[in-house]
Amino acid sequence: MASSPSTPVMKEDGECRNWSELPYELMASILSRLDTFDILENAQKVCTSWHRVCKDPAMWRKIDFRYFGDKKYNLEIMCRHAVDLSQGGLLEIDISCFGTDSLLNYIADRSSNLRSLELALISVTTEGLAEAIGKLPSLEELKITEFAMWGGYLKVVGQSCPKLKTLNLNCIRIGFDPPFYVSDDDALAIAETMHGLRFLQLFSNGLTDAGLKAILDNCPDLEHLDLNHCFNVNFSGDLEKRCSERIKVLVRPGSPRIFDFSIFEDSVTLDSDHDL
Template identity: 60%
Template sequence: MPPSSSYLPPVMKDGEYGKWAELPPDLTSSILQRLGTVDILENAQKVCRSWRRVCKDPSMWRKIDMLNPGDLGSMPYDLEVMCRHAVDRSQGGLLEIDIWYFGTDELLNYIADRSSNLKTLRLIMCYPIADEGFIEAVAKLPLIEYLELSHCAMSGAALRVVGQTCPNLKTLKLSGEPNPDFNEDDLNNDDALAIAETMPGLRHLQVFGNFLTDTGLTAILDGCPHLEHLDLRKCFNVNFSGELAKRCVEKIKVVKRPNDSTAGHPYGNDWFHELNAKYTYGDTESRTMISVTPTMISVTPTTMIGTRC
């Protein structure tokens, strides 16, 4: 649903740009929270003093989204340093964090040491983070309810620790590299068994491109009695038929089968489309995006709504 128009200031006339500095802090915060963390730290907080004050408020940092283009070598800033800075600003109030394309064991533990109230953790293509660092960090995050590990290197052993230390976990999303030409070496139920044996409270489970077999799926159905949504797309080792398929359909409200379309999956063919959509809101016929530079605040497809205040 598009946000209420009352949250957006009117288009200003020439000479009225300074009024941006006069906006109430809560309204300014509402506007700036539509941006990602990189945009806030690199651009928005440099617009004017009043915006910088808002950007320093811990309430601005309940969620940290480190979305970036992924070309780390060409960036003029250090994403890990920036992420640590954002975590520090949250002053222990961080509830949700998304890390894209970068990250280390040290960074993840830095976050965990300062964010014991964290409920949502999303790691996307964070290959440098290994089991050891992940396990150490997740043991400090007992309130996690939503965990996504997409194209990461964590093992079934790490997932088992998640289940043992995060009793509130309701959503788990795993995305890997699908392999339609699998062989016996690809038959692996480690993830599935870890989930089945330690995560009885799961409501939503995605195992996109996983190597689990019918045995692993059966274990999940036995061990996770409250599942409402199950995504098995690209799980080519699962023979989704007969009694197993019937059990899934009868037991679970929403089931996505191994050969179902991947349209809409953020790491499929529409990957970059999904990235671009991260900073948009509204319906498909009327998309609106806020962008900020130190000298201009604009809303597209509408006109510029302000300059340096």
């Protein structure tokens, strides 16, 4: 049986040590390695000293419920509590499996220093994203998963987040068929408003060579470009040469990729005969 924090633990030299009497910094370092759920539901309830550490705002700079799928817990309520514990110090958060407009705006209202945000446009709407993103001027990394071709919001993102360096825009469709649409709207919005990008991932996007050219022309710091499943891109003219000269990591449209749909199974019904 594992020892409780109040139970003396034998060290190699034969000396006993009480877990609850570990130095605060060491205890915080150990507990910070737990995931968000374990801290909220387990660690902070063990003893007074652990509870004190778990209430420290420094423990809540990153919140991630991504792979937790137990339906008996209300993750939105738990997430709000974690955001409150951060006391404005939150830097990274992933709400891709359960986020809503109200939760996203709750986070934005209390986390103006947020640097990394990951979400899915399922329960979160483009309107909700547009409203919240204006409150996050320090955002450097944004990861968005779409299950439909929403469009129209990227320009707002770029205008609201001048420090943005990483954008992952993934349109997930059943069967990984080539895009059923051709559109450079996303690419042009990126080119117009996101000049500081270093990492760009556009999975199953409808951009063409014209959109790619606009991105290369207007994002001079771009080093990593992922165009997986962007089958309207043909690298015509000098685009092949420009990419080889400028882009350190280039993922081409036909590169293999496996996406784990299971993390969204409670939010969207996937039907192989229906395009989302």
